[in-house]
Structure formats: C-alpha cells, structure tokens
Amino acid sequence: MxxxxxxxxxxxxxxxxxxxxxxxxxxxxxxxxxxxxxxxxxxxxxxxxxxxxxxxxxxxxxxxxxxxxxxxxxxxxxxxxxxxxxxxxxxxxxxxxxxxxxRKERADFEARMLSTRALLEAQRRVAAEKNSGQSARDVSSRVEKLLAEAGEQARSGMMGAARRTLDQAYMAVKISAIGLRDGDTVVRSLNFTSKAEEYEYEIDRNETHRMLVDMLLKEKRGTASVGAMVDQALAAAATLRSQAEAEAARRDHDTAVKTLEQSTRELVKAIRGAGVYIPG
The missing domain is CATH 1.10.8 (Helicase, Ruva Protein; domain 3)
Known part of the structure; x- marks a missing residue:
C-alpha cells in the first residue's frame, strides 16, 4: 500500500x-x-x-x-x-x-631539446679532441639551425612540426657523436654475447639510418639527380637488408652482420651524396 x-x-x-x-x-x-x-x-x-x-x-x-x-x-x-x-x-x-x-607534449619537447643540446655539446667536445675538421662543424651548424627552427615552431604553437624538426636534429647529432667517438667500427667497441645479439644491434642501426634518409633528404630528393641517386642507394640497401634477414633466418648471423653493415653503408652513401655529412 x-x-x-x-x-x-x-x-x-x-x-x-x-x-x-x-x-x-x-x-x-x-x-x-x-x-x-x-x-x-x-x-x-x-x-x-x-x-x-x-x-x-x-x-x-x-x-x-x-x-x-x-x-x-x-x-x-x-x-x-x-x-x-x-x-x-x-x-x-x-x-x-x-x-x-x-602540457605533456610541451614537457616532452623541452626534455628532448635539453637532451639534444647536451648531445651537441658532447659532439663538439669529441670533435675538438679528434681534430675532425669541417665535416663535424657542418653537422653542428645544421643541428643549431634545426634547434632554432624547432624553437620558433614551438613558440608559434606548432608543436607537431616542432617535435619533428627537433627529432631530425637529435638523430643527426646522435649519429655524428657516435661516429666521432667510435669511428666506422662502432660495433667492434661494444661487447656482444653472441653474433645474434650483434645482428639485432645492426638491424637497429640500419633502421636508424633509413629513418635519417627520410628526415634529412626529404627536400633534397626533389632534385632529379639527387632523387635518382638516393633511390638507387635505397634499392641497394633494401636488397642487402633482405639478404641479411635471409642469412639470419638460416642462423648465419656472422654473415648477416656483415651484409647489414654493407646495407647501412649504402644509406650513409645516399645521405652524404645528397650533401649532408654524417660519419659512418
């Protein structure tokens, strides 16, 4: 009721x-x-x-x-x-x-900017130690310009573009600093427990250089001669990469490492051929 x-x-x-x-x-x-x-x-x-x-x-x-x-x-x-x-x-x-x-995007950007500037200082210090000359100074100058561009983009609220520009600077100075410190035989200064582990390292190194081609040569590939040269180098690098993967699948990691090094050298050649110096 x-x-x-x-x-x-x-x-x-x-x-x-x-x-x-x-x-x-x-x-x-x-x-x-x-x-x-x-x-x-x-x-x-x-x-x-x-x-x-x-x-x-x-x-x-x-x-x-x-x-x-x-x-x-x-x-x-x-x-x-x-x-x-x-x-x-x-x-x-x-x-x-x-x-x-x-806020997180801005904080991440600032952290990467600090890391890049610290890496740039390290690159300059090592370049001075090794008397590396104009090539290293060219990298430093390019990185400074990229950092200035990234900062301007960030101040204009273009955080996506700013982060992409900053990543280009970071990758360029990272490759330069590693190359200056260890020369062309980076892998030989590292301690690997097996050839399989060394192969994984070379895979990562190869992918890093492939990404550098996309980042550093995007505008330069618009020129017919440069574009043809880069395309040829990329094709050679891709063929060698596939060959290395097949060798690794057969557990022949020793040969696969050497093949991957050849593939990465093709990518370095493409970048240098387009007028951007990186060690390697």
Whole structure:
C-alpha cells in the first residue's frame, strides 16, 4: 500500500509542469556556464576544435531554450536547457583533456631539446679532441639551425612540426657523436654475447639510418639527380637488408652482420651524396 502510494506521488511529481521562475533562473545560470565560467575560459585557452564545437552547440541549445521559454513552451525549454548543460560539460571535459595532453607534449619537447643540446655539446667536445675538421662543424651548424627552427615552431604553437624538426636534429647529432667517438667500427667497441645479439644491434642501426634518409633528404630528393641517386642507394640497401634477414633466418648471423653493415653503408652513401655529412 505504501509502495503504491509512493509510486502515485512520484508519478504525479513527474507530470508536474516545470516552474517558469525556476526555468528563468536556470536560463541565466546556464548562460553564465557557457559564457563566463572558468570552464568557458578553459575551452577558449585550449583551442581544442571538438571542445569549441560542443560549446557552440551549447549556445545554440541555450538560445532555443530562451525562445521556447518566451513562447511558454516550458517542457521544451527545460529539456533544451538540460541538453545545453550536457553539451557544455562535454566541452569542458574535452578542453581539460587537451590541456593535459598539451602540457605533456610541451614537457616532452623541452626534455628532448635539453637532451639534444647536451648531445651537441658532447659532439663538439669529441670533435675538438679528434681534430675532425669541417665535416663535424657542418653537422653542428645544421643541428643549431634545426634547434632554432624547432624553437620558433614551438613558440608559434606548432608543436607537431616542432617535435619533428627537433627529432631530425637529435638523430643527426646522435649519429655524428657516435661516429666521432667510435669511428666506422662502432660495433667492434661494444661487447656482444653472441653474433645474434650483434645482428639485432645492426638491424637497429640500419633502421636508424633509413629513418635519417627520410628526415634529412626529404627536400633534397626533389632534385632529379639527387632523387635518382638516393633511390638507387635505397634499392641497394633494401636488397642487402633482405639478404641479411635471409642469412639470419638460416642462423648465419656472422654473415648477416656483415651484409647489414654493407646495407647501412649504402644509406650513409645516399645521405652524404645528397650533401649532408654524417660519419659512418
């Protein structure tokens, strides 16, 4: 009996029309949420397209709710205000996620910038020790230009482009520093427990140089002569890489290591042939 009475009361409450004065207050508070709240400022600061779109939808729904209220369509006004609030809350959540992501992206960029500058200092120190001459200075100069470009891109809010430019600088100076320290026989200064482990190292080294071709020669390959030369070297490197993988599959890792070294030399030749010096 009590349950039936409660259900009847609840049903009656659900069928009560919205109160106009309450809706007017809700219209005002929802407008504040959309236009001047801390959430609204967060959306503006984030610049996130999805968050901005949700806020625009919230504004549209709020305007429609105002029209409905003025037309005494109270049920419709109430529903539209609820929808406007939900759209705005969704916008705030997206803006918050974007800001967290943006802060992490910026922190990662700054950390990589510090690492690259430290590596550049090491490269210069080793170059001075070995009297390496103009070639190493050319790498240093190119890396400095890339770092300046990356910094400018970051200040302009182009974090994706800034990180790509910074990665180019990092890879170029890393290869240079390793080559200056260990010469053309990097692998012989390392201690491998087996030829299979040495093979895995050479695979990684080969892939690094292949990535350098993409990063350092992207613009230079537009020239017909350079493009043809690079394509030829890449084809030779790929053939040798496939040969090395087949040798490794037969567990002939000793031969596979030597074949991979030849493949990597083809990639180094392509980069140098395009006018970008790297050791190797």
């Amino acid at each position: 009590a349950l039936a009475l409660y259900a009847a009361v609840a049903s009656a409450a659900q069928t009560l029309p919205p109160d106009r004065s309450q809706l007017e207050r809700k219209l005002t508070s929802t407008r504040t949420l959309i236009e001047t709240s801390s959430g609204a400022r967060q959306i503006e600061a984030s610049g996130d397209a999805a968050a901005v779109a949700d806020r625009a939808r919230a504004r549209e729904l709020h305007a429609r709710a105002g029209d409905a209220l003025r037309s005494e369509e109270l049920e419709s006004a109430s529903k539209l205000l609820d929808e406007a609030s939900r759209a705005m809350f969704a916008a705030v959540r997206k803006a918050a996620a974007e800001q967290v992501s943006g």
